[in-house]
Amino acid sequence: AQSVSQHNHHVILSEAASLELGCNYSYGGTVNLFWYVQYPGQHLQLLLKYFSGDPLVKGIKGFEAEFIKSKFSFNLRKPSVQWSDTAEYFCAVRSSNTGKLIFGQGTTLQVKP
Amino acid sequence: ETGVTQTPRHLVMGMTNKKSLKCEQHLGHNAMYWYKQSAKKPLELMFVYNFKEQTENNSVPSRFSPECPNSSHLFLHLHTLQPEDSALYLCASSQTTTYEQYFGPGTRLTVT
Numbered sequence: 001a002q003s004v005s006q007h008n009h010h011v012i013l014s015e016a017a018s019l020e021l022g023c024n025y026s027y028g029g030t031v032n033l034f035w036y037v038q039y040p041g042q043h044l045q046l047l048l049k050y051f052s053g054d055p056l057v058k059g060i061k062g063f064e065a066e067f068i069k070s071k072f073s074f075n076l077r078k079p080s081v082q083w084s085d086t087a088e089y090f091c092a093v094r095s096s097n098t099g100k101l102i103f104g105q106g107t108t109l110q111v112k113p
Numbered sequence: 114e115t116g117v118t119q120t121p122r123h124l125v126m127g128m129t130n131k132k133s134l135k136c137e138q139h140l141g142h143n144a145m146y147w148y149k150q151s152a153k154k155p156l157e158l159m160f161v162y163n164f165k166e167q168t169e170n171n172s173v174p175s176r177f178s179p180e181c182p183n184s185s186h187l188f189l190h191l192h193t194l195q196p197e198d199s200a201l202y203l204c205a206s207s208q209t210t211t212y213e214q215y216f217g218p219g220t221r222l223t224v225t
Binding site for chain 1: 117153154155156158166169171205210211213214215216217218219
């Protein structure tokens with residue numbers, strides 16, 4: 001079955017630390033990749049997306065993600081986190097075969113001031 | 114009003130009640146979606162509408178009945194729900210089904 005796996009369920013960092021959240025998927029073929037963020041009390045927002053082209057994608061608020069096709073991965077990174085980055089982060093993958101958007105289980109990021 | 118709105122934001126209902134959730138998108142999109150978000154579980158796609166036609170029913174029980182009267186509005190009619198149906202129900206929209214989705218704030222549903 002097609003699936004999306006986020007390795008870390010709960011990450012705690014201090015401000016200015018670097019962040020990397022893992023995301024792996026099990027599809028073959030062409031995929032579209034997304035990271036969404038849900039800040040406390042707010043709705044899901046698109047952080048960044050990859051459809052084609054440069055595998056290093058830059059999103060809002062200093063986030064970036066790298067698509068590594070050979071590893072079926074789309075890890076999210078930020079060089080220096082802020083307290084305001086405290087949120088839940090969701091990786092999502094859409095296969096061109098099914099057209100369905102499948103989400104990972106989410107990673108809760110807590111940034112300590 | 115911009116983006117995707119959902120009403121009500123919170124709903125408590127008994128197992129014998131009938132209620133409806135409403136979603137409205139102000140983005141000019143043609144595809145709309147219902148998702149279920151339960152604690153500690155990935156978002157589960159429930160229904161997809163593309164140009165008002167249902168294109169996906171992800172094996173959802175018949176006690177959940179969607180309705181899409183036009184591309185801007187989506188409803189989820191609820192009838193004889195179970196306590197395990199308690200969750201956050203999210204609506205999303207996209208330009209078409211091949212574009213990124215934009216989410217509403219959700220309706221927190223509690224079934225007693």
